[in-house]
Amino acid sequence: MSLFWIVIRQLAEIEEMATSKKVITREEWEKKLNDVKIRKEDMNKLVMNFLVTEGYVEAAEKFRMESGTEHIDLATITDRMAVKKAVQCGNVEDAIEKVNDLNPEILDTNPQLFFHLQQQRLIELIRNGKVEEALEFAQEELAPRGEENQSFLEELEKTVALLAFEDVSNCPVGELLNISQRLKTASEVNAAILTSQSHEKDPKLPSLLKMLIWAQNQLDEKAAYPRINDLSKATLEDPTV
Secondary structure: OHHHHHHHHHHHHHHOOOOOOEEOOHHHHHHHHHHOOOOHHHHHHHHHHHHHHHOOHHHHHHHHHHHOOOOOOHHHHHHHHHHHHHHHOOOHHHHHHHHHHHOOHHHHOOHHHHHHHHHHHHHHHHHOOOHHHHHHHHHHHHHHHHHHOHHHHHHHHHHHHHHHOOOHHHOOOHHHHOHHHHHHHHHHHHHHHHHHOOOOOOOHHHHHHHHHHHHHHHHHOOEEOOEEOOOOOOOEEOOOO
């Protein structure tokens, strides 16, 4: 991310100058970019980190072969994505079994994650209209955990409140039935599995792009320079004065 460091360096330089806005030409900017040396190996690791964390198995294997980056265990990615997909599809029991097959300690040492998976099971029962089974499950599996943890109890009460409304569209907690709730739980499980495998739970690339946007916004106040407006194209656009 040489551009990010160029922006930061330029900010520091401008701080020492007059308050008037400085104009940086494309030629000057590109020279600064060329002066920053980023190892190709580091860039490859950054890309591989994204592919592995997000679970793009085929792309990761193809990129490994083309770039010569270190060997990765594709089986662990496949297994992790199977867990994530199970949660996203509402098959929470299957997801729990798969997590335990991968590493039983993940749920044993993470009571919050286990509660959220059980909460998702309850949500799926309610979604499928299994009221009696939902009440029984809440009483037997979730209530005891709520007695030990106030935040769990509040989340349980919020979930059970879904049963009080025939039309969940008018329910103040109806968002629990949205697909976004499944995705939230799936992301939490995915992060826990990555951590258990000594991987970072979040890819580095999106964070670096956010840092780039922040740095450009800071520099905008002090200078006109070739900036990237469309991150998907990553092309420099000439400064406007």
